[in-house]
Amino acid sequence: MTPTVQIEGSTGRVILSGQFDFSAHREFRQVCESLIANPEVREVLVDFQNVNYLDSSALGMLLLLKEKIGSANKTLALVNCRDAVKQVLEIACFGKIFTIR
Amino acid sequence: MKILVVDDTDAVLLLISRFVEALGHSAVQARNGQEAIDTWRAHRPDLVLMDMMMPVMSGPEAAAIIKAESGAVWVPIVFVTGVGEENRLAEAIEQGADDYINKPVNFRVLEAKLKAFSRTLDLNRQVVEQSTKLADYYDRAEEEKRVARHLIEQMVNAERLSDPGLEYWLSPAESLSGDLIAAARTPGQVLHVLLADGIGHGLTAALNVLPLTQPFYSMTEKGYSISDILAEMNNKIRQVLPVGRFVAVTLLALDEANDCVEIWNGGMPALQILDPSGRLLKSVPSSNLPLGIIPSHSMDFVPVRHYYDQQGLIVACSDGLIEAHVPGADAYGFDRLLGAIAGNLAGNRIDSVKDSLAGYLQGHPHHDDVSLVLMAFGGDTPPPATQDHGDAQPASDFTLPALLAIDECKWRYSLTLGADELRYINTVPFMMTFVNEIRALNHSQSDVFLILTELFVNAVDHGLLRMDSRLKHSAAGMEEYLLERSQRLANLQEGRIEIDLAGLDYGGSELLQIRVKDSGPGFNWAAWSRVEAGEPQQAHGRGILLLRALCSGIQFVGNGSEVLAFYRPHSGSDALH
Known part of the structure; x- marks a missing residue:
């Protein structure tokens, strides 16, 4: 899985695809760090449109991202969560600490 | 490199040795296959340059033995061959020799080959080193995993x-x-x-x-x-x-x-x-x-x-x-x-x-x-706690010691909590930390916990919060009861609970006295205990029945806001059967 990035105005969108698990760790971190370092970007969206599976280490990566985005004073939202992704996020009750759209 | 030169012709042996030394290597010499093996064993050279046809033992025979003995360590063997030896050479290379050079030896070619072998040997040494390291890592990782597994099994x-x-x-x-x-x-x-x-x-x-x-x-x-x-x-x-x-x-x-x-x-x-x-x-x-x-x-x-x-x-x-x-x-x-x-x-x-x-x-x-x-x-087996105490000492041979006896206690633990403290201190588990340390109670922790919990909850719920047990009759009522209780506790303005544990000597055996007093108005305990005893199936009736089964004696004092319970701890041998 190689995440792609789209920047529109002050919104940076990380588009993930396929299976989002520990093997995506390095690329996901690099992509996110580039968005956090970009002063133009105020809001980061993680787009799950093309993700069909996500595991608990992916949840861990999202928690780390939330922490980093928070300390950079930016906002974060998880978008286009469908089926399996939605289910995993619901079981973990991530709706309580993440904006999910 | 240390190079073993083997030839049965002295002139050739000397010539090649000198040349090898001129290139900066050291040479050891042997004159036939058997000598070659002996010298190889004694000097462990990095490379062997060997004639094929020799007395005592031929080159290919010696090569096979050297290869077999060197095992995992790679020792390149290069044959020096004359015209007409091609067939035997092919066989020797098939059996493990690494290269050959033609007679008469072209020293320019020999120099180039030695350089090539030197490079390959370096590479080979690195690989061996790395694979040894890898094997070490693997062993260590397995050992760590074994220890971790043991540790985790113990903790779990x-x-x-x-x-x-x-x-x-x-x-x-x-x-x-x-x-x-x-x-x-x-x-x-x-x-x-x-x-x-x-x-x-x-x-x-x-x-x-x-x-x-x-x-x-x-x-x-x-x-x-x-x-x-x-x-x-x-x-x-x-x-x-x-x-x-x-x-x-x-x-x-x-x-x-x-x-x-x-x-x-x-x-x-x-x-x-x-x-x-x-x-x-x-x-x-x-x-x-x-x-x-x-x-x-x-x-x-x-x-x-x-x-x-x-x-x-x-x-x-x-x-x-x-x-x-x-x-x-x-x-x-x-x-x-x-x-x-x-x-x-x-x-x-x-x-x-x-x-x-x-x-x-x-x-x-x-x-x-x-x-x-x-x-x-919901199985048929009653919870183990009540099972254990089917053999509780009958109360008949027991007369309540005078309250004064508390002055003669071996040890005593008193605790007083106000309304604020009651809201956030988890009282009974807190007291159990102490109870668990008392040796005489080692085999009775479960009983003491039950008695303390019953008395304490009773004092708080009914003494201070004035809760009505009848609420607890149904499943839904239990929820309602707990909700009401937490609201009343949150709103509690004043109230005190005193708890007193004392270890007494009762005719040579241990006796635990538990006193719980609340600052509430008290209640008609005589009527209460009669009613409860008649309704053993009620959830709220179990408390007093349990206390009666566990304790040697229970005594309400004054208006009922103070209760004394006497308990005889199990000795170690009791707990075994």
């Missing part, structure tokens, strides 16, 4: 999982499990069962769940409620694990005395509650974040309560079981799981789940740790 303590009514299965994806199952009973015989799933699998996942064991066992032992234990586990995980690490947890408390199961689910698959025929009665999905993500004060640790009036079974598992699948197919799922259990309700249900999963995966491995807990409730 599988023995404590052997509880009647509890069945479980844990199948790690790797040698160490990131899933954890633990069970223990409180002094009041409430069964606590923990099922936890750390991120990932293997050693790091196993390390993630380890911090849970200590608060689980030690707080259960002291009788803390699962809400308190969860808060402590959450603190612990946040304290010891890095950000991004968390643990999904299900914690159950089966209280057979009150026909109630408390369930808290944070990030685990939904718990399934089955009726006696295996039908799904209720499902308890995760309604909380996993532990370790946000501070305890932002979490809601209030469990879901399930009151039962018939037998049933609780099914709890990790996502490794529900999501197990073969590539391209559906996940195993709840339907198959519950089907396997319902299909073999009276038999070995765990085995039937194992068979069902194995059949579904058709020999494929599961990629995540799989864990499953089945907890039966």
Whole structure:
């Protein structure tokens, strides 16, 4: 899985695809760090449109991202969560600490 | 390089040796195959330059022996061959020789070949070094894993999982499990069962769940409620694990005395509650974040309560079981799981789940740790606590010692709490920390916990909060009662509870005196105890019956706001039978 990035105005969108698990760790971190370092970007969206599976280490990566985005004073939202992704996020009750759209 | 030069012609031997030395190498000499082997054994050269046709032993024969003896260490052997020896040369190379050079030797070519071998030898040495290192790493990793596994097994303590009514299965994806199952009973015989799933699998996942064991066992032992234990586990995980690490947890408390199961689910698959025929009665999905993500004060640790009036079974598992699948197919799922259990309700249900999963995966491995807990409730066996005390000492030979005797106590522990303290101190578990230290009470902790809990709850609920026990008659009433109680406690303006524990000498044997006094207006205890005794089936009547069964004597003082209970501890030998 190689995440792609789209920047529109002050919104940076990380588009993930396929299976989002520990093997995506390095690329996901690099992509996110580039968005956090970009002063133009105020809001980061993680787009799950093309993700069909996500595991608990992916949840861990999202928690780390939330922490980093928070300390950079930016906002974060998880978008286009469908089926399996939605289910995993619901079981973990991530709706309580993440904006999910 | 140290080079072994072998030739039966002195002139050639000398010539090649000199040349080798001129190139900066050192030369050792031999005049036939046998000498070559002996010299090789004595000097262990890096490379052998050898004639083929020699007396005593030929070059190819010696080469085969040297190759065999050098084993894993690579010793290049280069033959120096004359015209007409091509066939034997081919054979020798097939048998392990590395190269050849023609006679008469062209020294320019020999120099180039030696350089090439020197490079290859360097490379070869690196590979050998690295593979030795790799083998070392592997051994060390295996050893660390072995130690870790032992450590984890000790901390998890599988023995404590052997509880009647509890069945479980844990199948790690790797040698160490990131899933954890633990069970223990409180002094009041409430069964606590923990099922936890750390991120990932293997050693790091196993390390993630380890911090849970200590608060689980030690707080259960002291009788803390699962809400308190969860808060402590959450603190612990946040304290010891890095950000991004968390643990999904299900914690159950089966209280057979009150026909109630408390369930808290944070990030685990939904718990399934089955009726006696295996039908799904209720499902308890995760309604909380996993532990370790946000501070305890932002979490809601209030469990879901399930009151039962018939037998049933609780099914709890990790996502490794529900999501197990073969590539391209559906996940195993709840339907198959519950089907396997319902299909073999009276038999070995765990085995039937194992068979069902194995059949579904058709020999494929599961990629995540799989864990499953089945907890039966509402069985015919009464909770062990009341069973143990069928043989309680009869009260007939016991006369209440004068209250004055308390001045002659061996030890004494007094505690007074006001309204504010009552709101946040978990009094009985707190006192149990002390009780657990008293040697005379070593075998009676469970009894003391029950007596203290009954007396204390009675003093708070009825003495201070003026709660009406009749509310507790139905399952819904129990919820209402607990809600009302927590509201009244939150609004309590004034009130005191005094608790006094004292160890007395009663005719040469140990006697524990427990005094509990509340600042409430008291109550008509005589009428109360009569009514309670006549209604043994009522949930709220069990308290006084339990106290009577456990204690040698109970005495209400004055208006009933003060009660004295006398208890004779088990000696060590009593507890053995």
